[in-house]
Amino acid sequence: MNSSTGSIAPGLVPATARIGVIGTGSRICGVLKLLLRIAPGVRVTAVFDPDAAAIARCRAGVAPDAIVCASEAELCGRADVDWVLIGSWNSLHAAQAIAAFTAGKHVFCEKPLALSLDEAASMHAAWRASGRTFALGLVLRYSPFYRAARAVLDAGRIGRLLSFEFNETLGFNHGGYIHGNWRRHTRNAGSHLLEKCCHDLDLALWLAGDLPSRVASFGGRTFFTPENRFHQDRIGPDAEGRPAFESWPDANRVNPFTADKDIVDHQVAILEFGGGVRATFHAHCMTAITERRFYMLGSEGTLRLDASTGKLELRRVGWDEPLDVSNPIGGGGHAGADEPMARELAECMAGLRAPAAGFPEGLRSLVVAQAVDQAMHEGRVVDLAPLWARVQALG
Ligand SMILES: NC(=O)c1ccc[n+]([C@@H]2O[C@H](COP(=O)([O-])OP(=O)(O)OC[C@H]3O[C@@H](n4cnc5c(N)ncnc54)[C@H](O)[C@@H]3O)[C@@H](O)[C@H]2O)c1
Structure with missing residues (x-):
């Protein structure tokens, strides 16, 4: 998944990750817009959000070919998802990140990490067990x-x-x-x-x-x-x-x-x-x-x-x-x-x-x-x- 595209233009990042998005709101779509510009080999393959209007806005803006999943579990279980990007409400970050790690995915999650230290500890255990990459959207x-x-x-x-x-x-x-x-x-x-x-x-x-x-x-x-x-x-x-x-x-x-x-x-x-x-x-x-x-x-x-x-x-x-x-x-x-974070995220995806x-x-x-x-x-x-x-x- 992280192989170079070979023909990537100077200044662009040779990442080829396939992305699943949980919570297709305004922030994550903004991150994706920059990420896809910087790493044109990256594709959004699947999306999940309980709000159909949010899904429609995301697909129209950054994910025209994405499959719409009926649940976060379905999205995390897909073989064509390497990275899960979480842009949902803060109260959902921990459970959704744990689902993604358990399914063997790399995770980018928007800030804050979680609502409590207990949630964060469970998330941390799932991350450690997964051996995958975790990036947090502390953009500053x-x-x-x-x-x-x-x-x-x-x-x-x-x-x-x-x-x-x-x-x-x-x-x-x-x-x-x-x-x-x-x-x-x-x-x-x-x-x-x-x-x-x-x-x-x-x-x-x-x-x-x-x-x-x-x-x-x-x-x-x-x-x-x-x-x-x-x-x-x-x-x-x-x-x-x-x-x-x-x-x-x-x-x-x-x-x-x-x-x-x-x-x-x-x-x-x-x-x-x-x-x-x-x-x-x-x-x-x-x-x-x-x-x-x-x-x-x-x-x-x-x-x-x-x-x-x-x-x-x-x-x-x-x-x-x-x-x-x-x-x-x-x-x-x-x-x-915003631009440097998207670039460095793409570079993480490219290993x-x-x-x-x-x-x-x-x-x-x-x-x-x-x-x-x-x-x-x-x-x-x-x-x-x-x-x-x-x-x-x-x-
Ligand atoms: N790093 C930053 O500077 C920055 C800036 C803005 C927002 N954020 C973070 O991004 C996240 C989203 O914020 P936003 O401004 O995009 O809000 P938003 O309301 O635009 O998006 C949130 C999305 O989560 C969806 N959602 C609700 N329940 C869900 C569920 N069970 N499963 C999946 N999705 C669900 C909503 O339908 C909505 O589309 C928050 O964690 C917020 O703190 C970070």
Whole structure:
């Protein structure tokens, strides 16, 4: 399956994997669109999604010749599927990945890894038993922007990291999308922190090069509530007639101000890392000025990076040190990471490399998200030592 096509054009990847897709929603179709462009030898052979409209959109866009399966079990059992790509709700990732590993398939699964450490442990056991490749869609790991930041830190340009702030504050239509679709229920998606900010937590651990040992948090929902629905009328529709907070496409949306949900719309957290670095995090679902920013303070310099502007700023501590400003993002979504992730996934399929994000990264961000949420719900500082011991025991 992983043999070269021989006649592949320069810049394209010689993968020939046959793909089965479970959960044919917007994200996985976007990943596939790039993947098939970069690796034209890859084919989507089978699809499964309980929503016929989602299947139709996927087939029209990226999988015209795919067989439509009646269940995930049927798809996983097909001999013409080498890789299973999972783009379903977060609550389904573990069971569907386990079904794919058990059938001997390689798996790419969208983030987050799973909803609980128990689910993740079962998934991990099935993966280990299968001997197959597992790649996780922590897309920002592939971003030239964050890789440039990591290189600045590795080169010692800010000295020893002392403390940092980071955040993810979403535009009001993005927040409305989250609070109006399946993500509004933790039973489908897990918490907002896990579903949306697992990326940011993963980046924080990666950039800090350490694991948090203690966390605390406060959060709640004070904007996407029924009494604030008047803001939709106050702002009015956009030029195409779409209501404010509902401009992102979603075939299955409900009004984001509905009371029927159990996720927060803002949350703050403090984290203390094992090596003594301290950090604050702020997630918010409704802003007019979006940020996805890290502000990192070291013994010899300061690094500030904001994916929403693409600007990476570095200044050494000292007299008259210049502010070094760069913009390493070539373009594209997710801090320029979508295309590199598709390329590296194709290279994994061709047997040319291992994934940049897999179980270790997924597990760590899941553990931190759960500990921070536990701290918020229980109103106390949570010690992560027992959780890290459990992760370590997975091997
Ligand atoms: N890496 C990223 O940056 C990124 C961005 C967006 C979404 N995602 C992740 O991608 C996944 C899908 O998100 P989306 O935005 O594409 O949502 P979506 O609603 O567009 O797609 C989800 C799909 O899952 C399908 N589904 C529901 N129940 C199913 C079942 N039992 N079996 C199979 N499929 C089922 C739905 O019908 C839908 O088509 C989520 O895990 C999300 O966290 C990742």
